[in-house]
Amino acid sequence: MEISGIITAIVIGIIIGGLGRLVIPGRQHIGILWTMLIGIAAALVGTAIAYGLDVAETDGIDWIELLFQVALAALGVAAVDRAKARR
Numbered sequence: 001m002e003i004s005g006i007i008t009a010i011v012i013g014i015i016i017g018g019l020g021r022l023v024i025p026g027r028q029h030i031g032i033l034w035t036m037l038i039g040i041a042a043a044l045v046g047t048a049i050a051y052g053l054d055v056a057e058t059d060g061i062d063w064i065e066l067l068f069q070v071a072l073a074a075l076g077v078a079a080v081d082r083a084k085a086r087r
Helices: 001-025 034-051 065-085
Strands: none
Touching: 001 034, 001 065, 034 065
């Protein structure tokens, strides 16, 4: 993987993490670093799921893949928020 691919994954992860936070109602008590890490992980796993279901390669925007990524980010943000709230 080239450096441009890594930078692209980080930028997309930040966007996916932010969208995941917007989906969850209320205030989340996690920092931007956690949001970025969750977004990057959700982007990678969501892409893998989309490829597994053979819906990742479409003409135009891959809406189904984006839906998987944002849903996984929202689940991740909610899980980390809940885990931090228990402390």
